[in-house]
Amino acid sequence: MKQVSRMTAVALAAAALTGNALAVDVAGFEVTGYSRGGPVFTYDKDTGVKGGLSLSGDLQKYRLGNEGDNGVEVNIARTVEMNGAKVKFDYMPVKWGSDNIATDQAFVEVSGLAVDPGASFWVGQRRNRINDVHIVDHFLMDYGNKHLGAGVNGLSVGGAKLGLAMHSAASFDNALPVGVNASRLNAHLSEIKTNEGGKAQLLLTVVSGSGLGATRNSGSSLGLSHDQSDFLVKGLNNTFWLQTSQGHASLSGNFLNIKTPVAGDTSTAGAKGNRIADAVNWQMGAWGGQALVGYQTSKSDMNQVETKDFSLGGRVSYAVSQNFKLLLDAGTTTRKEDGKADQRLNKVTFAPALALSQDFWSRPELRFYVTRGNWNTAAALANPTTFGKNGKTSQTLVGVQYEIWW
Numbered sequence: 001m002k003q004v005s006r007m008t009a010v011a012l013a014a015a016a017l018t019g020n021a022l023a024v025d026v027a028g029f030e031v032t033g034y035s036r037g038g039p040v041f042t043y044d045k046d047t048g049v050k051g052g053l054s055l056s057g058d059l060q061k062y063r064l065g066n067e068g069d070n071g072v073e074v075n076i077a078r079t080v081e082m083n084g085a086k087v088k089f090d091y092m093p094v095k096w097g098s099d100n101i102a103t104d105q106a107f108v109e110v111s112g113l114a115v116d117p118g119a120s121f122w123v124g125q126r127r128n129r130i131n132d133v134h135i136v137d138h139f140l141m142d143y144g145n146k147h148l149g150a151g152v153n154g155l156s157v158g159g160a161k162l163g164l165a166m167h168s169a170a171s172f173d174n175a176l177p178v179g180v181n182a183s184r185l186n187a188h189l190s191e192i193k194t195n196e197g198g199k200a201q202l203l204l205t206v207v208s209g210s211g212l213g214a215t216r217n218s219g220s221s222l223g224l225s226h227d228q229s230d231f232l233v234k235g236l237n238n239t240f241w242l243q244t245s246q247g248h249a250s251l252s253g254n255f256l257n258i259k260t261p262v263a264g265d266t267s268t269a270g271a272k273g274n275r276i277a278d279a280v281n282w283q284m285g286a287w288g289g290q291a292l293v294g295y296q297t298s299k300s301d302m303n304q305v306e307t308k309d310f311s312l313g314g315r316v317s318y319a320v321s322q323n324f325k326l327l328l329d330a331g332t333t334t335r336k337e338d339g340k341a342d343q344r345l346n347k348v349t350f351a352p353a354l355a356l357s358q359d360f361w362s363r364p365e366l367r368f369y370v371t372r373g374n375w376n377t378a379a380a381l382a383n384p385t386t387f388g389k390n391g392k393t394s395q396t397l398v399g400v401q402y403e404i405w406w
Helices: 009-018 377-382
Strands: 024-026 029-037 040-042 071-082 085-096 102-111 120-125 129-133 138-142 148-157 160-168 181-195 198-210 218-228 236-247 271-284 287-300 306-321 324-337 343-355 365-375 394-405
Touching: 138 218, 138 236, 148 181, 324 365, 343 377
Parallel strands: none
Antiparallel strands: 024 029, 029 071, 029 394, 040 394, 071 085, 085 102, 102 120, 120 148, 129 138, 148 160, 160 181, 181 198, 198 218, 218 236, 236 271, 271 287, 287 306, 306 324, 324 343, 343 365, 365 394
């Protein structure tokens, strides 16, 4: 399954606050979802690339005018009250491009129990996505993500909230390869008040398994994030992350490379990783946006080669009127890998857009975009079958795209 855009907690919360959430009730079922798509008119016919200009780092794909895909995610939920408690069934099928319809979520949740009325107990496959940076389409903390499990969210611990989950590496649609097994424990402590307008959260991950390779069959990660509203000035919101991982645990709190090990293939090995990142969001009158700076390292357990990724960029939105916005999205990224020349890629997109309000998070949004990307020879050599084919070092994309969440 491709790494694709997701309806995000941040975006949906912002939409609700600004009156842009479009909750739909169908015969007692709550239907929410996300979709994007549209034609790309101008692209490189030699490579066939309609988007995805990126050096492949987690924080390196500045997405506006750089996706070129089509898909839809529909979440269907039904909640009923039984014996003073609430029982919820949740199902989310997704369809992206030519991929088959897949199951992202399928779980049952029970809440309102006397043991802790604010906690919810669940079994199945669910998303536990915490921190999203929308402009690069990446959740920096994410410990659900298409794996079967069971857990509890929202346990009261003093003034904070605790979530616990145990996952198998198997999913609703796919079993693990024969001879490979892995499980993951996550502990998520949130709502830790630090100062006026500030809250922190911690995510601990422990992975154990078998058949994952000669180097190790385990892993762990620890992540810290801090959210600050009205950072420096009113209307500017800041999120800071500090994360570390090893083995078969990812920086986000998920599994990493749970596959049948293949000699010489680092995508089947564990790794040691570190990340520091900071993002800001704002809406000040007609001006809105999001910006990011991030640095991330990864050293493979298999060959000890270290990769260092840097990303700096942002998107600015200016509302010319109630329903017309001008968007500018730009990013510069680098990748340094032991024994190889440094890669560099820059991308900028200009997009006039129609929306329902002036807000940055207002959706649906209909965009006409022009994107220009350029990269150095090292980046072209590292991506010989995609945007770097035949030694190309630049590309222009022109298209129209819709994006909606509800």
